[in-house]
Amino acid sequence: MIRIFPSSRFTSLLSAAKPLRSFACSSSPTREPPQCASFAEKKSSPASNSLSFTPKTPLFLRPPLHATPLSEVWKWHDWAKDLASSVEDSSTNSEDSLDSVVLLRELKWLIEDSIVDDDPVIHRREIGDDCEKSVKLRASLEELYDLWRQRIEKRRPFQYVVGCEHWRDLVVCVEEGVLIPRPETELIVEMVEELVTRDEWYKKGIWADLGTGSGAIAIGVAKVLGSRGKVIATDLSPVAIAVAGNNVQRYGLQGMVEVREGSWFEPLKDVEGKLVGLVSNPPYIPSGDIPGLQAEVGRHEPKLALDGGIDGTDSLLHLCHGASRMLKRGGFFVFETNGEKQSKMIVDYMTNDLKDTFSDLRIVSDFAGIDRFVSGFRL
Numbered sequence: 001m002i003r004i005f006p007s008s009r010f011t012s013l014l015s016a017a018k019p020l021r022s023f024a025c026s027s028s029p030t031r032e033p034p035q036c037a038s039f040a041e042k043k044s045s046p047a048s049n050s051l052s053f054t055p056k057t058p059l060f061l062r063p064p065l066h067a068t069p070l071s072e073v074w075k076w077h078d079w080a081k082d083l084a085s086s087v088e089d090s091s092t093n094s095e096d097s098l099d100s101v102v103l104l105r106e107l108k109w110l111i112e113d114s115i116v117d118d119d120p121v122i123h124r125r126e127i128g129d130d131c132e133k134s135v136k137l138r139a140s141l142e143e144l145y146d147l148w149r150q151r152i153e154k155r156r157p158f159q160y161v162v163g164c165e166h167w168r169d170l171v172v173c174v175e176e177g178v179l180i181p182r183p184e185t186e187l188i189v190e191m192v193e194e195l196v197t198r199d200e201w202y203k204k205g206i207w208a209d210l211g212t213g214s215g216a217i218a219i220g221v222a223k224v225l226g227s228r229g230k231v232i233a234t235d236l237s238p239v240a241i242a243v244a245g246n247n248v249q250r251y252g253l254q255g256m257v258e259v260r261e262g263s264w265f266e267p268l269k270d271v272e273g274k275l276v277g278l279v280s281n282p283p284y285i286p287s288g289d290i291p292g293l294q295a296e297v298g299r300h301e302p303k304l305a306l307d308g309g310i311d312g313t314d315s316l317l318h319l320c321h322g323a324s325r326m327l328k329r330g331g332f333f334v335f336e337t338n339g340e341k342q343s344k345m346i347v348d349y350m351t352n353d354l355k356d357t358f359s360d361l362r363i364v365s366d367f368a369g370i371d372r373f374v375s376g377f378r379l
């Protein structure tokens, strides 16, 4: 059985969430319109597409096929605890080391996702004499040993290990090839909720979530729009498209969220000028900062989801232009940025280079007080 741990479950990646360090933007405010090669709509590879990719089943949804003696589970648990406790002693790079407190919390969650038991016996050692008891696991013990080694030795993100992430009131499936949705991104949905609560007009029209990844934002937006809502979620990555489609299906939102594969606005030609809302958390990390990312992020999360070009704004600038074409008059947009200078740069760009196109441009802070989002309305 899965338990919902609001936001605290994010802790392991929160410190690694974009940005792990504060990324300096060395961008100049004067720019060419984004029609040059790096901004152009990229073509998805014909060799790979979402239809040929089957998303993995997360641990908590697997059938409990593995009856295992409790004594063996304890043995694994003690080994996993020892390994988690030993990481700080063996860590050489203090800036990017594992935290044993976080690991022990993850171990508890791993057990809860693996064992079919409302009150996992593994946490009640006092029934220690009952060594004959066996429990049903959703993964073999051999796999659990392997998963925990991957978490610690390979720095595989915990969310990829268990195959899901808790985000707002959702549990979204994730796996390699798809960005793990971050807590600060939840604010995009909060902003949409605030808007549609104030003004019903936004509930009736079409929204788009560009670069949808796991589909978390699109699903969150669809839920706040209610039954009349319609969200088109796009991504260039076939893996993201397959995973997002699967998440949409798990929440029974196929009638409201349509997932389309392709680069940015390319799959949205039929709704040009018709959107009432446009949201995106695009790749925005400057290319030069990628090698300095926390191991979990840099080694495992898809570069396509992270790398925003030289100063991190390639995709953002492309989205600014597209928003002017795609939104109806009065249409709302919100984009996540790397924060601070990057947000300011986007507002300056929209104010000066896309003059008289948008109104009420705002920079909105995230939970940590970082100027993370840019929002506004199409004039």
Ligand SMILES: C[S@@+](CC[C@H](N)C(=O)[O-])C[C@H]1O[C@@H](n2cnc3c(N)ncnc32)[C@H](O)[C@@H]1O
Pocket: 041, 042, 179, 180, 181, 182, 185, 210, 211, 212, 213, 214, 215, 216, 217, 234, 235, 236, 237, 240, 262, 263, 264, 280, 281, 282, 283, 284, 304, 305, 306
């Ligand atoms: C930072 S991730 C955000 C994922 C998800 N929206 C979230 O917040 O968790 C950026 C997403 O943009 C997608 N992406 C990158 N380039 C793209 C392009 N040219 N067209 C569409 N999507 C793109 C990536 O595959 C990735 O899923």
